[in-house]
Amino acid sequence: MEPIDTPCEAVLVFPGQGAQQPRMGADLYGVEPVFTAAMDEFFGASGEDGPALRADWLAERPGPDFDDCRRAQPLLFAVGAALGTAVLARGLRPSVFVGHSVGELAAAAVAGVFSIADGGRVMAARTAAMAATPPGGMLAVAAGVDRIREVLGADLAAEGVAVAAVNSPYQTVLSGATAELRVAEKALTAAVVACVAVRARQPFHSPLCEGAARRFGVLLGAVRLAAPGIPIRSTSTGRFVTPGEAVIPSFWAAQMARPVLFWPAVAPLLAPAPPRVFLEAGPRGSCAAALRLDPSVRSGPHAVLSLLPPTPRRPAGPVFEEAVEAARALCA
Template sequence: MLAIVCPGQGAQKPGFLSPWRELPGVEDTLASLSEAGGVDLLRHGTESDADTIRDTAVAQPLLVAAGIIASAQLRAEGDLAPADAIAGHSVGELTAAALAGVLTDQDAMRLVAVRSTAMAQAAAAEPTSMAAVVGGAREDVLAAIERHGLHAANINSAQQVVAAGSVEAITALGEDGPAKARVIPLQVAGAFHTPYMAGAREELAAFVPSLTASDPSVPLISNAGGDVVTAGSRYLDQIVTQVASPVDWEACMGTLRERGVTAMLELAPAGTLIGLAKRDLRGIATASLNTPDDLEAARELVREHAGAAPIEDQEN
């Protein structure tokens, strides 16, 4: 069983789209996606520095576009079976929606444009931040986060929870964190996936009815508890809720384990989710599709592992 996964914000790197632009048709695709998303993807993906692409309104469209391009190039030869499951981390869920046919590529870019701008505006309303808490007992970690008035925004793995909230509280967590854990401040603009994003959720809720959602062509695993979602409208509802609610990637990996995943392919810019899988899904085959040089190895992984999933899927 093959799972294709799509990374979230923070995975972007300066120039990471440069190798892809050399392939036939990619610049035209980037131009079309740029128009839909209202951002110059070619410039930001090839020339802009780390500070520029850290901006939420730039980073999120870049990530969705990168996944769309990498997936299209993966299947350019036309002889590959579909993935047995698709999942995305945070904004990666919008990439997953495009890959699974819930949204067209252009509508995925329109949606990420609204999402990223709304989240950036919500983040600018007051100083907030996030920090990864690595290690420690889960109950101790959650208790420390609650004690400091923070939120558990991302449950990334058995050993990593991301706390979010006011800058002062994040600092206090670093000084008085849970036992046997490291608190690592993250370079992000705000407390994503918490009630601080309520305004962004409202904007998305107002925009989503303008989109046409199709049911996914492959099982989609949601950040909301790792559910397998087979209705496109339900998936979009969860994308709206997700901006102000926790991302439970640990639950997504648990669902993949239960379904018998044997391989995971992470789309560009890859590495983060594969790293988590190597710790929580030990023994599965993995591949990162970061540049065109990775395409053949990625195709081999698909040929070997795709098509082994059970037909029965949970309805949500």
């Protein structure tokens, strides 16, 4: 990969629910010291859930609850935060962070809004807040919001579904109760709009989570918050997190019920200048895939790299090393 002639900036991107996979990043554990220390710090601060989370993370075949938010989200947070911390320890300092859903909390931890140890308590509080939320799910749709409204109707709330994430101009996620999502999926499929269920058992980023968001905000009040040391593009608001917002618990809690505005948050970073290298701090390459569809990445000045392999069959160590070194070379 050739170095970029003009000054380049690194952007660290943290994925959210649906990106989880067994043993994500586990090959780095015990090998990459900073990554290992961060994971141990998180598990140690997770109370009685810590041992079970660690066991599920390291298992070749995790338990049946692996895709539930009680397992998937704490582990995605921990792996993302540990990867981000390891990247900083290598001397690569990104100019901005972007986090998708729970990935925004990982971004906040790496940026210094709260510690990784506090992150264990934050994720325990988030899990507790979700306990009373009605069951449901999420549906990834290969279409923009306008096309979805053409098929389902302009008032999506009347159909019992909500826009949960705007991942790109061509990819949207819907959220809602299981029965309503199935009706929406059937209608979209009949209209030749491809869709697939997200690996989630809760209707995140929909009005069904408003009560959980309020409960989470109260619990988050026990954690000391600070302004981020590295700028964060919020996927809750689509703009930079202000120092004042960063210290308000309800700001971080509210994102549970709001749509993830990933594309509105990241699109300004795809402007022609300065050139940027996007590093995805998580598995599966879900955010990376959306970024790679943009012309500014396909044939323009930007590059997209993943810090973990797309499947657990490939060892994580070489992928992490190659991505960090490539980013350092591009941004030299």
